[in-house]
Amino acid sequence: MVCLRTRFFVIQELEGLGFKYNSFESGEIDFKKDLSHSERKKIDQSLQKYGLELTFGESDLISKIRHAFLSL
Numbered sequence: 001m002v003c004l005r006t007r008f009f010v011i012q013e014l015e016g017l018g019f020k021y022n023s024f025e026s027g028e029i030d031f032k033k034d035l036s037h038s039e040r041k042k043i044d045q046s047l048q049k050y051g052l053e054l055t056f057g058e059s060d061l062i063s064k065i066r067h068a069f070l071s072l
Contacts, residue, residue: 006052007024009050009052010024010029010047010052011024013043013046013047014029014043017042017043017046019031019035019039019043020032020033040054040056
């Protein structure tokens with residue numbers, strides 16, 4: 001589960017980077033398209049600057065990327 005502040009921050013970062021998504025619930029983001037390795041790295045680097053950790057799920061078949069964020 002992601003706290004509301006973290007969720008708000010992540011949404012701002014994603015939108016600032018130009019990423020589109022269908023939903024963001026319980027720490028899981030359903031992106032509108034599959035992300036490339038470089039796109040994933042871009043998101044990860046952006047969030048790491050603020051002490052957040054990003055993990056991606058293995059479910060590319062359903063186009064979901066699972067995110068776990070740990071704040072300091």
